[in-house]
Amino acid sequence: MAEPFIVYGASASGSVPIEATLTLLNLPYRVEEHAPWEGKQEANRLARINPLRQVPALALPTGELMTESAAILIWLADAYPDGRLAPGVTDPARPAFLRWMTFVSAAIYALYWIDDPSRIVEREEDHAAVKARLFERIAHCWARMGAELRPGRYLLGDDVSVLDLYVATASRWSPGRRRFYEVAAGLAETVRRVDADPRLATLWAERFPFTPGWER
Structure with a gap:
């Protein structure tokens, strides 16, 4: 083994x-x-x-x-x-794959370090404003992605990729999936398809459950 x-x-x-x-x-x-x-x-x-x-x-x-x-x-x-979880090096979809994988990581995921506002501002009374601006920036980035991608069944075409798994997870973090649907409506069907993938049902239940009201 x-x-x-x-x-x-x-x-x-x-x-x-x-x-x-x-x-x-x-x-x-x-x-x-x-x-x-x-x-x-x-x-x-x-x-x-x-x-x-x-x-x-x-x-x-x-x-x-x-x-x-x-x-x-x-x-x-x-x-x-x-x-088949990523376009191959010579696949025409490869540049978009690398672009959006890096975009999710650098433009969105990296911002969650500031989810604890005390890391950048000392005054507790400023923390709520920092988080509000942080989440607006994240929503803006999802909107940018939604405006430029034209998904098929999945974000890059007919095959699920690690980009789909990345977005399906990250889009559940603050400001939440409901806000994601608002700003990136064209991506909603794709992430819901990943949510519903029967091969991942046990994993989701154990590691990121769809509890009542999870979409916020």
């Missing part, structure tokens, strides 16, 4: 699309729970894996460690091309 991948992550976090990718690829993996937002002790425990104290990280069967969610997703899709 092949050595399993090890996912360092947490429920509802950026490790979920990686877990979804491993699930669709039918690759063995296990999850080590690390939620650095739960306190200094937990963050320090994660530091031995990722000095930035962030998840996700992925230990490959070779022992090599990868961080950065977009890099991990692209690598998995490219390393296991039979899974």
Whole structure:
């Protein structure tokens, strides 16, 4: 039996699309729970894996460690091309794939570091305004993506890709899926299709459940 991948992550976090990718690829993996937002002790425990104290990280069967969610997703899709989870290097859709994977990572995901406003502003009375502007910026970025993409069954055509898994997860974070539907209505059907994929039903239930009112 092949050595399993090890996912360092947490429920509802950026490790979920990686877990979804491993699930669709039918690759063995296990999850080590690390939620650095739960306190200094937990963050320090994660530091031995990722000095930035962030998840996700992925230990490959070779022992090599990868961080950065977009890099991990692209690598998995490219390393296991039979899974058809990314356009190949010569595929006409490849430039768009790389563009939007990087866009989600850099323009949207990276902003969640400021989800704790004390990291950039000291006065507690300013925190609500920081979060409001942060979430408006995220909504603006989703709108930009929605304005430029013309999905088929999935974001890049007829085949599900790691980009779909990435967006389906990240679009559930603040300001929430309802706001996502408002600003990027053209992407709504696609992410709902990923939500409903029967191959991922168990994963969603365990790692990012669709609890009542989840769409906010």
